[in-house]
Amino acid sequence: MQPFDLSGRVAVVTGGNGGIGLGMARGLADAGATVVIVGRDKEKSEAAAADLRRGGAKVAGIVADVTHEQSCRSVVAAAVQAFGGLDILVNNAGINIRKRPEEYTIQEWNTVLVTNLSSAFVFAQAAYPEMARGGGGKIINIGSMMSLFGASFAAPYAASKGGIVQLTRALATAWAKDNIQVNAVLPGWIDTELTRTARQQVEGLEERVRARTPVGRWGVPEDLAGIAVFLASRAADFVTGAAIPVDGGYSVQG
Numbered sequence: 001m002q003p004f005d006l007s008g009r010v011a012v013v014t015g016g017n018g019g020i021g022l023g024m025a026r027g028l029a030d031a032g033a034t035v036v037i038v039g040r041d042k043e044k045s046e047a048a049a050a051d052l053r054r055g056g057a058k059v060a061g062i063v064a065d066v067t068h069e070q071s072c073r074s075v076v077a078a079a080v081q082a083f084g085g086l087d088i089l090v091n092n093a094g095i096n097i098r099k100r101p102e103e104y105t106i107q108e109w110n111t112v113l114v115t116n117l118s119s120a121f122v123f124a125q126a127a128y129p130e131m132a133r134g135g136g137g138k139i140i141n142i143g144s145m146m147s148l149f150g151a152s153f154a155a156p157y158a159a160s161k162g163g164i165v166q167l168t169r170a171l172a173t174a175w176a177k178d179n180i181q182v183n184a185v186l187p188g189w190i191d192t193e194l195t196r197t198a199r200q201q202v203e204g205l206e207e208r209v210r211a212r213t214p215v216g217r218w219g220v221p222e223d224l225a226g227i228a229v230f231l232a233s234r235a236a237d238f239v240t241g242a243a244i245p246v247d248g249g250y251s252v253q254g
Helices: 019-030 042-053 069-083 106-133 155-178 193-201 205-212 221-232
Strands: 010-014 034-039 059-063 088-091 137-142 180-187 243-246
Touching (some): 010 069, 019 034, 019 137, 034 042, 042 059, 088 221, 106 137, 106 155, 106 180, 137 155, 155 180, 180 221
Parallel strands (some): 010 088, 034 059, 137 180
């Protein structure tokens, strides 16, 4: 298991205080990484950090608003100052506003795009010099099944997640020479606070997802822990620019 050992590595996980982000943060911490959880809700972040510490992990929580550029850059600077470097970045922070396309305001569109896509670019840009100085690093961008499929109720979300895949490919090609691998994870339907709201707003969604997913269930945040550890580890040194579904087979149904 040595290629998957993350001891001595420092990881920043945006939106790491719940859902998919917390599942990935837990996986990284269990593999030995020092984890910096980034979120807007101070109490939620502190509770998530305390939970991970009970398992023996070294974890810090930072309150930040990823829609503000300087806030993103300050997180990276604080992580480097506190722990001496940055080896792993998980761009997970995201929101969704569910409406028909004709119903969105431009402010709602911009809020989703800035939160989901622009923040990932700014964090990656801030992380780049630190990773390059350290001899390399791993960036994991969180896309979605909406990176692949359309949905009548998620136009800005789908646009942002499609953009995540293309951003991943661009950064992977630009930074390969610096030994920085950049990959995207495309979660399927995962049981989180975000998707519980979706099930309340979209009639029949629960049943349709179960029927289409070959494994016959919704995912849970812990289902993302393994892919996070793999992509953050030396085992994935020759993997870059990939967009990997973690969806119980949902996307292979055509």
